[in-house]
Amino acid sequence: MDAKYIIADSGGSSTTWGIVLKNNEVIFLQTDSLHPKYALSEGFSMGGLKTQFEGMQVPLHFYGAGCSSEVVQAQMRGLLQQLGFSEVHVYPDTLAACRALYGNQPGWVAILGTGSVLVAYDGSTITKRIGGYGSLVGDEGSGFYFGKLLVRHLLRTEKWEEAWVKAFQSREFVLSKLAGSDSQQWISGLAGETAGMDFGFLHRRNAELFVEQYCMGIPGLQEISFIGTYGKEQERVFTQVFESRNIRPGKRIASPIRDLVRYHQANEY
Numbered sequence: 674m675d676a677k678y679i680i681a682d683s684g685g686s687s688t689t690w691g692i693v694l695k696n697n698e699v700i701f702l703q704t705d706s707l708h709p710k711y712a713l714s715e716g717f718s719m720g721g722l723k724t725q726f727e728g729m730q731v732p733l734h735f736y737g738a739g740c741s742s743e744v745v746q747a748q749m750r751g752l753l754q755q756l757g758f759s760e761v762h763v764y765p766d767t768l769a770a771c772r773a774l775y776g777n778q779p780g781w782v783a784i785l786g787t788g789s790v791l792v793a794y795d796g797s798t799i800t801k802r803i804g805g806y807g808s809l810v811g812d813e814g815s816g817f818y819f820g821k822l823l824v825r826h827l828l829r830t831e832k833w834e835e836a837w838v839k840a841f842q843s844r845e846f847v848l849s850k851l852a853g854s855d856s857q858q859w860i861s862g863l864a865g866e867t868a869g870m871d872f873g874f875l876h877r878r879n880a881e882l883f884v885e886q887y888c889m890g891i892p893g894l895q896e897i898s899f900i901g902t903y904g905k906e907q908e909r910v911f912t913q914v915f916e917s918r919n920i921r922p923g924k925r926i927a928s929p930i931r932d933l934v935r936y937h938q939a940n941e942y
Contacts, residue, residue, distance in 0.1 A: 674700075676731045679758070680937055682769055682930045683707040683737040685787060691934040692729075699934055709739040713748055719755055732760040734937060736769035736929070766929075767792050767799055772936045773929035774898040780923060781897045783883070785904025785911065787861050789815035791887040791897070803887045808857065814883025814911075816903035820860035822875045823867065824851070836870055864903055876907045880914040888920065898923030 680691040688707045692700040704722065711717060735753060740746055746763040753761045771782050771794035779796045783789070789812045790805030804811055812818045827837065827847055841847055850859050888894055897920055904911055905927035912922045926932060 674729065676729055678732040678734065678937070679726075679729070680930065680934050681707075681733065681735045681737075682766070682928070682933060683735065684766065685738055689928070689930045691930055693934060693938065697938065701930065707735075707737060707749075707753075709737070709745050709749060712752055713745075719752070722756055726756050726758070728757070730757055730759045732762070733758040734762050734764070736764045736766050736933065738766045741765040741767070765799075767802070769929045769933055770900045771799060773926065773932035774900060774924050776936055776939070781891075781894060783814070783887075783897050783899040783904065784901050785814055785816075785883070785899050785907075786901030787816050787903070788812045789818070789883060789887075789901075791883075803891075811886075813886045814879055814904075815901075816864040817857070817861045818882070819876060819879045819903065820863035822879055823863050823872060824860065826872075826875060840867065840870070864906070868906065873910065876910045877914060880907065880911045883911075884914055884918050884920070888918065894920060896921040896923045898925065900926050900929060902927050 674692065675695050677693050677695045677697075680693065682689050682691075683706055685708055686706050688704050690702050690704065692702070694700065702725075704725065705711075733753060733756075735749065737749065740749055740763055746765075749763045750761045753763070767782070767784065767790065770784050771780075771792065774780065774782055775794055775796065777796045779794055781791065781793055783791050788805065788808065791803040792799045793801035804813070806812070808817050824847060827833070827841060828844060850856060853859070888897070897915060899911060899922070905925060908925050912925075915922045
């Protein structure tokens with residue numbers, strides 16, 4: 674494969690790779706997540722990836738969830754260099770979002786996926802970060818927080834609708850899921866599982882909480898672009914809530930990889 678360089682975007686469940694060829698065509702492929710909590714754990718095997726990228730001695734630009742600190746970035750560089758790339762650059766996933774949405778222009782970026790965070794971007798680096806505190810104390814506006822709102826609503830409502838019973842059986846079943854070892858994963862998936870159900874009022878409340886907690890204290894905030902599967906799925910809701918607070922919705926995408934590849938193609942040296 675006549676590659677020029679590779680862009681990778683790694684989240685909590687998978688990694689998407691964009692292999693840029695010398696003729697500027699791009700080949701996309703997906704592998705398991707390389708989140709540091711998995712990739713840096715004892716027993717993690719690089720065997721499959723070594724086979725996948727064997728002989729590809731080209732630069733790698735790796736953007737990863739969990740890669741905010743310089744210590745973790747250094748650890749991930751060391752790990753990825755084992756795959757034989759000529760250079761390895763490691764960046765946080767928040768920078769991937771900024772470059773995909775704004776390129777070299779400044780702006781505010783909301784990441785609305787399983788978790789949530791709001792960052793200011795000056796066209797080169799992230800200059801301010803609001804939120805991103807994790808599911809225990811924050812993440813308003815995220816898919817996980819919607820799941821929390823939904824569970825509370827189900828447990829507080831005495832008379833269930835037929836669709837709720839079909840999806841969740843009973844209050845006792847919900848309580849048993851909360852007590853399970855996979856409770857966080859279950860809550861995270863509720864936005865997708867209930868996509869066809871009438872919980873729009875909870876999605877709207879979730880979006881309102883994001884604006885109230887993260888946006889209202891920012892003087893002169895006029896526009897926010899956003900990225901993430903949850904935010905894209907609820908694009909209409911977030912757009913309405915932003916506009917109700919005189920915030921203009923900018924670009925909206927679910928995943929950064931294609932725009933990220935275009936960013937690097939436009940900024941080749």
